[in-house]
Amino acid sequence: MAVNGKHITVLGAGSWGTALARHLAVNGSTVRLWGRRLEQIEEINAFRENKRYLPGVILPGAMLVTTDLEQALEGASAVVFSVPSHTFRTVLRQALPFIKAETLIVNTAKGIEENSNLRLSEVFAAEAGPARLEHYAVLSGPSHAEEVAREMPTAIVAASTSPHTAVLAQDIFMQQNLRVYTNPDIIGVELGGALKNVIALGTGIADGLLGSDNARAALMTRGLAEITRLGIVMQANPLTFAGLTGLGDLIVTCISRHSRNRRAGIAIGQGKTLQQALDKVNMVVEGVRTTRAAHNLAAALGIEMPITEQMYQVLFHNLSPQAAMKNLMARGKTREVEEVALAHIKWQSQQGIEL
Numbered sequence: 592m593a594v595n596g597k598h599i600t601v602l603g604a605g606s607w608g609t610a611l612a613r614h615l616a617v618n619g620s621t622v623r624l625w626g627r628r629l630e631q632i633e634e635i636n637a638f639r640e641n642k643r644y645l646p647g648v649i650l651p652g653a654m655l656v657t658t659d660l661e662q663a664l665e666g667a668s669a670v671v672f673s674v675p676s677h678t679f680r681t682v683l684r685q686a687l688p689f690i691k692a693e694t695l696i697v698n699t700a701k702g703i704e705e706n707s708n709l710r711l712s713e714v715f716a717a718e719a720g721p722a723r724l725e726h727y728a729v730l731s732g733p734s735h736a737e738e739v740a741r742e743m744p745t746a747i748v749a750a751s752t753s754p755h756t757a758v759l760a761q762d763i764f765m766q767q768n769l770r771v772y773t774n775p776d777i778i779g780v781e782l783g784g785a786l787k788n789v790i791a792l793g794t795g796i797a798d799g800l801l802g803s804d805n806a807r808a809a810l811m812t813r814g815l816a817e818i819t820r821l822g823i824v825m826q827a828n829p830l831t832f833a834g835l836t837g838l839g840d841l842i843v844t845c846i847s848r849h850s851r852n853r854r855a856g857i858a859i860g861q862g863k864t865l866q867q868a869l870d871k872v873n874m875v876v877e878g879v880r881t882t883r884a885a886h887n888l889a890a891a892l893g894i895e896m897p898i899t900e901q902m903y904q905v906l907f908h909n910l911s912p913q914a915a916m917k918n919l920m921a922r923g924k925t926r927e928v929e930e931v932a933l934a935h936i937k938w939q940s941q942q943g944i945e946l
């Protein structure tokens with residue numbers, strides 16, 4: 592069943608939900624946007640603009656914007672979740688009674704659930720039942736809301752364990768200024784999208800502290816190496832981390848002025864506390880919770896993630912950014928790519944790919 596041109600509901604009226612709702616409406620779908628805060632929804636309806644989260648972007652007049660979840664979801668042929676990852680389980684639970692079993696679900700949040708350390712597709716399977724994963728896709732990649740809403744050329748990925756579902760998600764978002772690729776590796780796509788935020792907080796801290804291009808490049812590249820190391824053990828395809836949802840998103844988040852994670856990191860690097868940095872950004876900074884989850888996952892799986900470890904100490908145990916940088920530079924000698932290359936070969940043989 593094609594979805595394009597039908598009713599699509601976007602849950603979450605923050606910057607990403609608002610930008611995607613606009614995009615889908617411009618792309619020819621009938622769109623409803625749901626947000627939980629009445630005051631904010633009334634303001635969007637009055638001005639056709641989300642002044643707090645996406646100022647300067649005017650929304651199409653025909654789009655229904657509401658706080659009524661049942662009204663938003665009635666008859667929806669696709670539901671796009673654009674809420675922060677730590678609220679995904681709660682919003683999903685509230686929404687599921689109004690969503691038919693065969694409805695396409697697209698999750699755009701980037702995070703790992705704290706405490707359970709579950710990827711969000713695992714949270715979905717736990718709440719909706721594993722059979723519905725067949726209708727579940729993840730949309731991820733380098734895509735700041737501020738630019739997608741202004742139709743800047745952007746390339747992203749729709750990932751699903753079902754090739755048919757990945758193509759359905761690809762079809763509803765694909766447009767002349769938004770190229771959507773498919774990828775069956777949902778594990779790698781979810782991990783790349785979540786873990787790049789930890790590294791972007793780190794490069795932000797280094798930017799705030801030192802303003803060094805060399806340090807930023809070192810953290811990005813070695814950050815990708817440790818993301819890949821964890822991903823391989825979690826059964827991701829190592830090549831996914833070299834793609835849009837890995838390297839691509841890491842680049843944009845570590846260099847963009849729009850990045851919340853980068854901006855929070857810069858504030859910390861300049862001497863602000865974590866709370867002061869979060870107050871300054873005043874939007875969701877996913878990398879903070881993800882740092883804790885990644886730290887716990889790495890410990891549970893016995894994976895070395897030195898940058899994540901230092902980030903964990905800075906964010907939650909008052910280690911100074913200076914000391915964290917010193918600790919990273921003082922690590923013992925090691926090799927660059929051999930372990931990742933060996934893990935890739937092992938992964939290929941596990942998948943039955945002939946070498």
Ligand SMILES: NC(=O)C1=CN([C@@H]2O[C@H](COP(=O)(O)OP(=O)(O)OC[C@H]3O[C@@H](n4cnc5c(N)ncnc54)[C@H](O)[C@@H]3O)[C@@H](O)[C@H]2O)C=CC1
Pocket residue numbers: 603604605606607608626627628644673674675676678681682699700701702734735736737873874875877
């Ligand atoms: N902003 C961007 O450019 C992009 C964001 N994302 C991801 O999308 C997700 C949402 O991020 P943003 O829209 O940027 O966040 P945001 O900070 O702009 O907005 C968050 C929205 O979620 C709402 N919210 C908070 N708690 C809620 C709850 N319990 N129930 C319902 N709504 C709740 C807030 O009221 C607000 O409308 C995050 O996981 C982010 O990583 C992904 C790609 C791009």
Ligand SMILES: O=C(CO)COP(=O)(O)O
Pocket residue numbers: 701732733734735788791840843844849850851852853875876877
């Ligand atoms: O994921 C994003 C861009 O692809 C958004 O990153 P920030 O949350 O750091 O703004």
